[in-house]
Amino acid sequence: MPEQFEDQGGVSTMDPSPFRRAAGSFLMRRWSDPxxxxxxxxxxxxxxxxxxxxxxxxxxxxxxxxxxxxxxxxxxxxxxxxxxxxxxxxxxxxxxxxxxxxxxxxxxxxxxxxxxxxxxxxxxxxxxxxxxxxxxxxxxxxxxxxxxxxxxxxxxxxxxxxxxxxxxxxxxxxxxxxxxxxxxxxxxxxxxxxxxxxxxxxxxxxxxxxxxxxxxxxxxxxxxxxxxxLGVRRAPGDLIAPRPAIVNGPRKDDGSLTLEIYPSLRSPYSSLIFDTAVDLARETGVTMSMRPVLPMVMRGVPATREKGLYIFTDAAREARHLGLDDWGNVHDPIGEPVRRGYSLYPWAVSRGKGVELLSAFFRAAFWEGVNTGKDRGLRRVVERAGLPWDEARGIVGNPDWEEELEANRVAMYGFGLWGVPSFRLLDGAGETLLAVWGQDRLWLVGREIQRHLEEREKGL
Missing domain, CATH: 3.40.30.10 (Glutaredoxin)
Structure with missing residues (x-):
C-alpha cells in the first residue's frame, strides 16, 4: 500500500536519513521550548x-x-x-x-x-x-x-x-x-x-x-x-473568543452513537489530544471506533518548512493550554518508525490493546524523545501498552496493517476530510451527525454528543 504514494523529497520526505531525522527532531524541540x-x-x-x-x-x-x-x-x-x-x-x-x-x-x-x-x-x-x-x-x-x-x-x-x-x-x-x-x-x-x-x-x-x-x-x-x-487590554473583562471547554456530561449514551477517531502516529495534534478523545468516548458511553491513518507526507501529500514550523509551534501552545507542559520532547517518528508501530497495531487490537499501543507510541515519540525506530524504543512502547515484547519482536515489520489504514484514509476523504486528527460522530443507523478535523474540534464533538442525547430524552 505505501508504494502507491510518491515520496515528495526535501522537507516532505517520508524516509529521512538518520541525520535529517535527528536534526528535524532537534528543531522541533527548540520550536516548542516555552x-x-x-x-x-x-x-x-x-x-x-x-x-x-x-x-x-x-x-x-x-x-x-x-x-x-x-x-x-x-x-x-x-x-x-x-x-x-x-x-x-x-x-x-x-x-x-x-x-x-x-x-x-x-x-x-x-x-x-x-x-x-x-x-x-x-x-x-x-x-x-x-x-x-x-x-x-x-x-x-x-x-x-x-x-x-x-x-x-x-x-x-x-x-x-x-x-x-x-x-x-x-x-x-x-x-x-x-x-x-x-x-x-x-x-x-x-x-x-x-x-x-x-x-x-x-x-x-x-x-x-x-x-x-x-x-x-x-x-x-x-x-x-x-x-x-502586555497590559494592552483597555479594561478588565472576558476574552472575545475563549476556547469552549470539552464536556463529557451529564448525559450518558448506551453505545448507540459511534465516535470514529482518525489519528496518525506522526501528528503533533493527534498526540496531544488522543488520550482526551479516548476518555471522551469512554466517559460518554458512545461506541469508539479507532481508525488510524498514515501521516500526510507518507501519503504523498507535500509539506513546506513554513507550514511545519507553524504546525509544531501552534501544537506546542495548544498543549500548554491543555495543561500538557511536558509535551514537546519529540523524536520524529516519520517513515520507518511509524511503519513499525503500525505493524503491531492489528496484533495489539486482537489482544484488546490497540488504543493502549497508540497512546504509548505518542507518549514515547512526543513526550519522551524516544527513538521508536529502534527495538529498544519500540519495546518501551509495547511494554507500556501492557503487551509482551517477546511476541511483538517476531511480528514487527509485517504488512498486515496496510489495507486497514488505506481503507481508513479512503473513508476520511469520503466525508470530505483529509487531515488528522479527524472525528466523525454517527447515529445508530450509521448516518453522519458531525464530521470535523482538528484537535481543536473535540469540544464540538462533546457538545454534539450531549445535544443528541438531550434530543433523544425529549423524544425529538
Whole structure:
C-alpha cells in the first residue's frame, strides 16, 4: 500500500536519513521550548519600546474563506477591547504545497464555520455553500475600495451578504462603498499575499503579532492572552473568543452513537489530544471506533518548512493550554518508525490493546524523545501498552496493517476530510451527525454528543 504514494523529497520526505531525522527532531524541540518563546517575546517587546512603536496586529482576509468571515466579526471587538493598531490585508487563496486540497478546504470552511460560529456568538448561515466567482469578485472589490479605517466594520457586512447568497445585500453595500476596479483588487490582493509570505505564512483568516501567528477565531484567545500580558487590554473583562471547554456530561449514551477517531502516529495534534478523545468516548458511553491513518507526507501529500514550523509551534501552545507542559520532547517518528508501530497495531487490537499501543507510541515519540525506530524504543512502547515484547519482536515489520489504514484514509476523504486528527460522530443507523478535523474540534464533538442525547430524552 505505501508504494502507491510518491515520496515528495526535501522537507516532505517520508524516509529521512538518520541525520535529517535527528536534526528535524532537534528543531522541533527548540520550536516548542516555552523558555525560548518567552525570551523571544521579551526581545521583541524591548525592541518595540525602544522604537516607540504602538502594538500592531496584522490581519489577512481571504474573501471566499468561511473562517475569514468569522474572524472579520472579531475585528471591531478586538479594537474596542485592546489598545492596538490593526492593519487589514486582502489575500489570495493558499497555493502550492501549502494547500494540497484547495477545493476540499473551501468546502470545509463553509461547513465548519457554520458548526462553530454559534458557539462563539458569531453568525454563519447553516446552509452556506461555496459562493460563485461573481459575488466573490464583487465582495473583494468592495473591500479593496475601502479606506483602511472602514474595513473592520464593513468586512463583516460584506461577508454576511456573500455567505447568505444575497446579491441584493452585496449590491446595496456596493452603492454605499464603491467597488475598486478589478486591477486595483488584483494589486491589493497581491500586495497582501506578498506581505503574508514575507512574514512567513500561507493561510487566510490569520492574525500576526510580534512574530507569531494566530489562526482565525480558534486561536484568537492565544493572541488575547498575549496582549493582556502586555497590559494592552483597555479594561478588565472576558476574552472575545475563549476556547469552549470539552464536556463529557451529564448525559450518558448506551453505545448507540459511534465516535470514529482518525489519528496518525506522526501528528503533533493527534498526540496531544488522543488520550482526551479516548476518555471522551469512554466517559460518554458512545461506541469508539479507532481508525488510524498514515501521516500526510507518507501519503504523498507535500509539506513546506513554513507550514511545519507553524504546525509544531501552534501544537506546542495548544498543549500548554491543555495543561500538557511536558509535551514537546519529540523524536520524529516519520517513515520507518511509524511503519513499525503500525505493524503491531492489528496484533495489539486482537489482544484488546490497540488504543493502549497508540497512546504509548505518542507518549514515547512526543513526550519522551524516544527513538521508536529502534527495538529498544519500540519495546518501551509495547511494554507500556501492557503487551509482551517477546511476541511483538517476531511480528514487527509485517504488512498486515496496510489495507486497514488505506481503507481508513479512503473513508476520511469520503466525508470530505483529509487531515488528522479527524472525528466523525454517527447515529445508530450509521448516518453522519458531525464530521470535523482538528484537535481543536473535540469540544464540538462533546457538545454534539450531549445535544443528541438531550434530543433523544425529549423524544425529538
Amino acid at each position: 523558555r525560548r518563546l518567552a525570551a523571544r517575546r521579551r526581545r521583541i517587546e524591548r525592541a518595540r519600546r525602544r522604537s516607540g512603536e504602538r502594538h500592531v496586529v496584522e490581519y489577512f482576509h481571504q474573501v471566499d474563506d468561511g473562517y475569514s468571515h468569522l474572524a472579520a466579526q472579531c475585528l471591531r471587538p478586538l479594537l474596542d477591547t485592546y489598545d492596538i493598531d490593526l492593519v487589514c490585508h486582502v489575500v489570495g487563496d493558499p497555493s502550492g504545497q501549502n494547500a494540497p486540497e484547495p477545493e476540499l478546504l473551501l468546502d470545509l470552511s463553509c461547513y465548519d464555520s457554520a458548526q462553530i460560529g454559534p458557539h462563539y456568538g458569531l453568525s454563519f448561515p447553516d446552509d452556506a455553500r461555496r459562493p460563485d466567482a461573481g459575488p466573490v469578485d464583487l465582495a473583494g472589490r468592495i473591500l479593496a475600495g475601502l479606506d483602511p479605517e472602514d474595513f473592520v466594520d464593513v468586512a463583516p457586512l460584506v461577508g454576511e451578504g456573500l455567505w447568505s447568497g444575497s446579491d441584493e445585500a452585496l449590491q446595496a453595500l456596493a452603492e454605499r462603498h464603491p467597488p475598486a476596479e478589478p486591477s486595483t483588487l488584483a494589486q491589493r490582493r497581491q500586495t497582501g499575499t506578498d506581505r503574508r509570505t514575507e512574514l512567513g505564512h500561507y493561510s487566510g483568516a490569520m492574525f500576526t503579532y510580534g512574530g507569531e501567528w494566530y489562526w482565525g477565531v480558534d486561536r484568537l484567545y492565544h493572541l488575547e492572552e498575549r496582549l493582556t500580558e
